[in-house]
Each structure stands twice: as C-alpha cells, then as structure tokens.
Amino acid sequence: MDSKEISQAVVSRLPRYFRYLGELKDSGVERISSQELSDIMHVTASQIRQDFNNFGGFGQQGYGYNVEYLYNEIANILGLHEKHHLVLIGAGNLGQAIANYMNFERRGFLITGIFDVNKEIIGKKIKDITVLPMTDLEQFVKDNAIDIGVLTIPKSAAKEVADRLVACGVHAIWNFAHVDLDVPDYVLVENVHLSESLMKLSYNIHRKSK
Amino acid sequence: MDSKEISQAVVSRLPRYFRYLGELKDSGVERISSQELSDIMHVTASQIRQDFNNFGGFGQQGYGYNVEYLYNEIANILGLHEKHHLVLIGAGNLGQAIANYMNFERRGFLITGIFDVNKEIIGKKIKDITVLPMTDLEQFVKDNAIDIGVLTIPKSAAKEVADRLVACGVHAIWNFAHVDLDVPDYVLVENVHLSESLMKLSYNIHRKSK
DNA sequence: AAGCCTCTGTTAAATTCTTGTCAAAAAAAT
DNA sequence: ATTTTTTTGACAAGAATTTAACAGAGGCTT
Numbered sequence: 001m002d003s004k005e006i007s008q009a010v011v012s013r014l015p016r017y018f019r020y021l022g023e024l025k026d027s028g029v030e031r032i033s034s035q036e037l038s039d040i041m042h043v044t045a046s047q048i049r050q051d052f053n054n055f056g057g058f059g060q061q062g063y064g065y066n067v068e069y070l071y072n073e074i075a076n077i078l079g080l081h082e083k084h085h086l087v088l089i090g091a092g093n094l095g096q097a098i099a100n101y102m103n104f105e106r107r108g109f110l111i112t113g114i115f116d117v118n119k120e121i122i123g124k125k126i127k128d129i130t131v132l133p134m135t136d137l138e139q140f141v142k143d144n145a146i147d148i149g150v151l152t153i154p155k156s157a158a159k160e161v162a163d164r165l166v167a168c169g170v171h172a173i174w175n176f177a178h179v180d181l182d183v184p185d186y187v188l189v190e191n192v193h194l195s196e197s198l199m200k201l202s203y204n205i206h207r208k209s210k
Numbered sequence: 211m212d213s214k215e216i217s218q219a220v221v222s223r224l225p226r227y228f229r230y231l232g233e234l235k236d237s238g239v240e241r242i243s244s245q246e247l248s249d250i251m252h253v254t255a256s257q258i259r260q261d262f263n264n265f266g267g268f269g270q271q272g273y274g275y276n277v278e279y280l281y282n283e284i285a286n287i288l289g290l291h292e293k294h295h296l297v298l299i300g301a302g303n304l305g306q307a308i309a310n311y312m313n314f315e316r317r318g319f320l321i322t323g324i325f326d327v328n329k330e331i332i333g334k335k336i337k338d339i340t341v342l343p344m345t346d347l348e349q350f351v352k353d354n355a356i357d358i359g360v361l362t363i364p365k366s367a368a369k370e371v372a373d374r375l376v377a378c379g380v381h382a383i384w385n386f387a388h389v390d391l392d393v394p395d396y397v398l399v400e401n402v403h404l405s406e407s408l409m410k411l412s413y414n415i416h417r418k419s420k
Numbered sequence: 421a422a423g424c425c426t427c428t429g430t431t432a433a434a435t436t437c438t439t440g441t442c443a444a445a446a447a448a449a450t
Numbered sequence: 451a452t453t454t455t456t457t458t459g460a461c462a463a464g465a466a467t468t469t470a471a472c473a474g475a476g477g478c479t480t
Contacts, residue, residue, distance in 0.1 A: 009467065011413050015406035019388065033427060041390075045427095046469050053429060061428040062476040078409045079416030093307030100303055101404070103388075109408060148411070172415050174408060178229065178313075188418070190411035194311070194402065196225035198319060198384060199288045201358070201400035203221050205382050206289030208398070219437065243457060255457095256439050263459060271458040272446035 010051050014074055016041070017051070021071040033064035083108045085146045087170075089161050090153035091116040091124075091131050094176060098152060099126050109148070113140050117157075134161075138168045148172045155179045220261050224284055226251070227261070231281040243274035293318045295356045297380075299371050300363035301326040301334075301341050304386060308362060309336050322354050327367075344371075348378045358382045365389040 020041055024032060038045035052058050055077055059065040075081055088095050091114050099111055114131045116122060122133050132140065140146070149165040151158050151173060158177035165173060172188045175181055181189050230251055234242060248255035262268050262280070265287055269275040285291055298305050301324050309321055324341045326332060332343050342350065350356070359375040361368050361383060368387035375383060382398045385391055391399050
C-alpha cells in the first residue's frame with residue numbers, strides 16, 4: 001500500500017514539529033500556514049510542506065493547517081497514541097533522571113521495571129517502582145509485555161545486557177552506553193551518545209576560534 | 211587558507227571514529243586500512259577515506275592509517291587537546307549524572323561550577339564541587355574563565371538562564387532542556403533532546419509493525 | 421457571486437552527501 | 451631489483467535531500 005519509505009532525516013524532524021504544534025495548540029492557535037511555522041521554527045516553508053506531505057495531505061489550500069488536527073496526526077505517526085512498557089537497566093543518576101522524567105509517561109512510555117546490579121540500590125523505590133536484581137530480568141520482561149529496554153549502564157555491561165533483552169523478546173533498545181550494540185536486524189536501537197554530542201560542540205568551538 | 215567548510219554530517223561522524231580508534235589503540239593495533247575499519251564500523255571504506263581527507267592526508271598508500279597518529283589528529287580536530295571549563299546549571303538527577311560522568315574530564319571538559327535554585331541542594335557537594343546559588347552565576351563565570359554552560363534544568367527556566375550565560379560571555383551551551391534557545395549567532399548550542407530521541411524510536415517501532 | 425488573494429501539494433532544479441572507480445604511491449614478496 | 455599486492459587520495463557518478471517555483475484549490479472580500 002503505502003510503499004515509499006520515509007527517510008530518517010524526515011523522521012528526525014517530526015518530534016520537533018510535534019513540540020511546536022503542541023505549544024501552538026496550548027496557546028490557542030487554531031490554524032497555521034507553512035510560512036508562519038517556517039518563521040517560528042527557522043526551517044524553510046518548502047521543507048515543512050514536503051515533510052508533512054510524506055504522510056498525506058494534512059493542509060488545505062488557502063487555509064493552511066489545522067493545528068490540533070496536525071498535532072494529532074503527527075502523534076499518530078510517531079506512535080504516541082500507543083502504550084509502551086519499558087524496563088530501565090541501571091538505576092544510577094542517569095537512570096534515575098530518566099525514571100523521574102514524568103513527561104515520558106504522558107506520551108505513553110511507562111517505566112514498568114527498574115533493574116540494577118548494586119545491592120545497595122536493589123529493593124529501594126524510585127518513583128514507586130522497586131528496583132529489582134538483574135536475575136529477575138527475563139521473567140519480568142515476559143510477565144509485563146515489555147517492549148523497550150533502556151540501557152543506562154556502563155559500556156562494559158551494555159552488550160551482555162542487550163543480548164539478554166533481545167533473547168527474551170525485547171525488540172527496541174534505547175541505549176545510553178557508549179558502545180554500538182551488535183544486535184539482530186529486527187532489533188531497533190536508538191543511541192544517545194552524550195560524549196559524542198559534547199565533542200561536536202567542542203569541534204565547533206575550535207573551528208570558530210580558528 | 212583552508213577555506214572549505216566541513217559539513218556537520220562529517221563532524222557528527224568524527225566522535226565515532228575517535229571512539230573506535232581509541233579502542234584499537236588500546237588493544238595494541240598499530241595500523242588499519244579503511245577497508246578493515248569499514249568492516250568493524252559498518253560504514254563504507256569510501257566514506258572513511260573521504261571523511262579523513264577533509265582534514266588532510268592522514269594515510270599512506272599500501273600501508274593504511276597509523277592508528278595512534280590518526281587518533282591524535284582527530285582528537286586535535288575535535289579540540290580535545292584543549293581544556294574547557296563548564297558550569298552546570300541544574301543539580302537534579304540529570305545534572306548529577308553528568309557531573310559524575312568522569313570520562314568527560316579525561317577529554318578536557320572540567321566541570322568547574324554547579325548551580326541550582328533549590329535551597330535544599332545549595333551548599334551540598336557533588337564530586338567535591340559545592341553547589342552554588344544562581345545569584346553567584348555571573349561572578350563565577352567571569353572569575354573562572356567558563357566557556358561552556360550546561361543546562362540541565364526545566365524548559366521553563368532554560369531561556370532565561372541561557373540569556374544570563376550569554377550576557378556574561380559564555381558562547382557555547384550544551385542544552386538538555388526541551389526548548390530551542392534563542393541566542394545570538396555567535397553562540398553555539400548543542401541540543402540533547404531526549405524525548406525526541408525516544409519518539410524516533412517509537413516511530414520506528416510502529417512503522418515496523420505496520 | 422465574482423474576483424482576488426492565500427496557501428497547499430507537486431514537480432522541477434539545485435545542492436549536498438554518499439558510493440564507486442581507478443591511477444599512482446608505497447609496501448611486500450619474489 | 452623487479453614484480454605483485456595493497457591501499458590511499460581524487461574524481462566522477464549516483465542518491466538523497468533541500469529549496470524553489472507554480473498551477474490550481476479554496477478561502478475571503480466586496
């Protein structure tokens with residue numbers, strides 16, 4: 001049916017559209033043209049129209065786009081109307097930061113289980129969720145229909161844990177460890193490599209001062 | 211002199227090369243060809259050669275690239291041989307996660323000051339650094355030659371704090387708040403938008419299940 | 421209700437990015 | 451010392467992405 005593949009370049013821009021449309025919606029804006037959105041977001045109007053059109057005609061000539069409708073359509077495209085159950089592996093500062101970040105829940109990303117190897121932390125509660133030992137991982141994943149694993153653990157442990165997650169049926173991993181996970185093709189990995197982000201900033205600082 | 215601008219697409223790949231070369235170096239590998247690196251990193255050999263050549267001829271025909279030399283060259287290009295002094299604004303979980311992430315220091319990113327509005331946290335120590343009140347920010351930035359500001363605060367506060375940082379001379383911001391900062395052209399902003407990353411993963415999960 | 425104006429969706433052009441190819445440089449082998 | 455092999459750097463070809471342009475659908479005004 002809809003056979004044409006959407007490029008990741010387009011996909012990467014969708015969350016930002018979604019954010020701006022949410023803000024517009026909340027401030028009571030009903031309609032917006034690609035040109036107005038262009039001015040606000042600092043991308044070309046042409047790109048905006050092209051991006052939206054990848055998914056069908058959401059706008060109307062002479063009128064523009066209905067903000068609320070478009071907002072919901074993009075939410076749909078991004079799969080934000082579906083619920084996801086996540087397990088968080090690694091209850092250190094970063095893991096806790098993510099667990100405490102409420103906004104994810106509003107979008108259907110429910111942190112269902114938290115795991116750690118550290119006996120000091122196991123048994124404690126983070127946001128009403130008791131931290132469990134790693135030995136319980138497989139059973140928990142099966143019992144709770146977990147579909148996303150979040151790795152906030154050191155790189156040394158990441159590959160092994162990823163393998164365990166994949167083995168018990170988790171097909172999507174949000175990876176904060178500084179390694180490239182070697183998983184089967186059908187497993188999706190979204191990396192957040194903080195040090196790489198900082199190095200990019202560093203590069204640009206030094207380029208400028210040349 | 212070297213007038214050609216390097217694209218951000220290339221820059222984004224450099225940290226990953228750097229990481230792999232570091233691992234190769236640590237495991238005692240002396241030389242590597244673009245083809246070998248291609249096999250390990252899963253990018254084309256052509257792209258590797260093209261990327262490196264943006265910065266000059268680091269390799270030798272018939273031999274390949276000297277791992278240690280190339281590693282150091284890329285470190286230089288990324289500005290990792292220079293020291294940077296950072297202030298961290300927001301000592302919540304995410305701020306603490308970053309403060310505790312030692313590896314940044316090894317690369318010359320020194321967290322020099324930590325600030326927060328919360329009186330419970332002010333005065334406490336995170337990694338030997340006393341958390342200071344926001345009122346001290348400007349003086350501290352000037353006294354400590356701060357060149358990077360790290361924003362691990364809610365979006366509601368981010369724009370105002372960014373303005374304050376810019377006003378007292380900080381020209382680079384590592385932004386974890388979910389807003390696009392509106393700063394002058396000469397200020398560099400590197401965004402880490404976690405929710406956008408998760409939404410991308412969500413998109414790909416749902417695309418697959420269609 | 422007619423005509424003007426706005427603004428999309430679409431196609432085309434321009435640009436940027438990636439990949440393939442190959443001569444030539446240098447190493448390794450004979 | 452000569453030949454063979456390896457492998458880069460450069461360039462060309464091919465893809466993908468972005469931007470521009472515009473016909474025409476539909477709103478808005480008089």
